Amino acid sequence: MTGTGARSGDGQRTERSSAVCDRSLAKAFGFLGKRWNGLLLAALIPGPLGYADLRRAVGTISDSVLAERLAGLTRAGLVLRRVEPGPPLSVEYRLTPAGQALLPAMDELAAWAAENLPDDGPCTGGHLGPADPRVDPLDRPGACAGD
Incomplete structure (x- = not known):
């Protein structure tokens, strides 16, 4: 992978740091890149949501996939699940x-994609903005249903 990795004091990329960066x-x-993970994170930007609100926020996700993705996001330490x-x-x-802490990177990645990748589908680019559970995620700029 080119363009990744830290540089040594003389400006040369080091192989060790490049390999670590590539793995990371x-x-x-x-x-x-797992389908729905990005949209679920974006849906939670404005604040906490219940299960049904999250399902409405991301569109046509099935209950089993939603439960699986939320469990994965929780295990990864990105989402907190609270039961009342x-x-x-x-x-x-x-x-x-x-x-x-991940949201600025996601926003930058979405902006980069809008500027540098061809528009070959329903995703038109833009940035990940606050998700409103009452709005279809494909109507938000830059939102993709887990391409």
């Missing part, structure tokens, strides 16, 4: 500090 990028893109005992039982999801 592969890990990050492998996780964020009922009746009725209530489950709320919110971004952790680690999840919030």
Whole structure:
């Protein structure tokens, strides 16, 4: 992978730092590239949402996939799941500090994609803005249903 890795004092890339960076990028893109993960994180930007609100916010996701993705985001430490005992039982999801720390990078990546990648589908570019659960995610600039 070119263009990654730290530079030594004389400006030369070091092989060790390049390999670490490549592994880190592969890990990050492998996780964020999973369908729905980015949209779920974006939906939580304005604040906590319940399960049903998250499902409405991202569109046509199935219950089983939504539960799987939320569990993965929770295990990764990006989303916090809080259960309020009922009746009725209530489950709320919110971004952790680690999840919030990821948002500027996601916004920059979306802006880069809008500027540098061809528009070959429903995603028109732009940036990840605050998600409103009442708005179809494909109507928001830059939102893609997990391409």
